[in-house]
Amino acid sequence: MASIESATEPSGKGSVSPIDMPSLRARCLDDMKFVEKVLTMFRKDGPAALTKAEVALTAGELPKVVTAAHTLKGMAANVSAEMLSKEAGELETASKSALASDAKVALTRAKAEMERCLAYMLTIEQRSR
Numbered sequence: 001m002a003s004i005e006s007a008t009e010p011s012g013k014g015s016v017s018p019i020d021m022p023s024l025r026a027r028c029l030d031d032m033k034f035v036e037k038v039l040t041m042f043r044k045d046g047p048a049a050l051t052k053a054e055v056a057l058t059a060g061e062l063p064k065v066v067t068a069a070h071t072l073k074g075m076a077a078n079v080s081a082e083m084l085s086k087e088a089g090e091l092e093t094a095s096k097s098a099l100a101s102d103a104k105v106a107l108t109r110a111k112a113e114m115e116r117c118l119a120y121m122l123t124i125e126q127r128s129r
Contacts, residue, residue, distance in 0.1 A: 016083075018116040023080040039121055042079045049075060050107075050114050053091060057103055065095040065103060072110070076117075084113040 019039075028034040049072040056064035069092035076085035087110040094102035 018081055018083060018113060018120050020080040020082060027078070027080065038079055042075055042081075043118065043121060046072060046075050046079075046084075046117070047114060050110060054107060054111075057095070057100070057107055060100070062095045062098055062100070062103070066092055069095060069106075069110075079117075081113070081117050084110065084117055087113050 024038070025032075025035055028038060049068050053065050053068035053072065056062070056068060069088050073085050073088035073092060076082075076088055087106060091103055091106035091110055094100075094106050
């Protein structure tokens with residue numbers, strides 16, 4: 001992930017990076033090895049938390065959705081994936097309020113944003129090869 005140092009915005013006019021790399025680097029005190037470690041952990045644990053939320057929502061277990069969404073919200077914030085953190089927060093709020101239909105919409109948005117984050121991370125990795 002050597003390209004992490006230069007990663008900022010994706011190519012594509014008007015697009016915003018799903019992970020704010022300058023912010024992440026600042027959070028990690030510009031320690032690129034730590035940035036890589038944080039992103040590696042997120043790649044593994046983030047989708048797992050999202051899957052837990054989806055399984056719990058499908059089962060109608062909203063308290064479990066709240067827990068998984070809260071976990072995902074924090075993970076996303078830690079890697080400066082602000083939109084994913086926002087979507088996970090909306091999933092958490094809808095689940096706390098027992099608004100299953102709103103939670104389903106938020107889950108769909110969170111899944112799409114997670115895909116953007118993972119694709120962005122893959123792009124960074126490919127650039128470093």
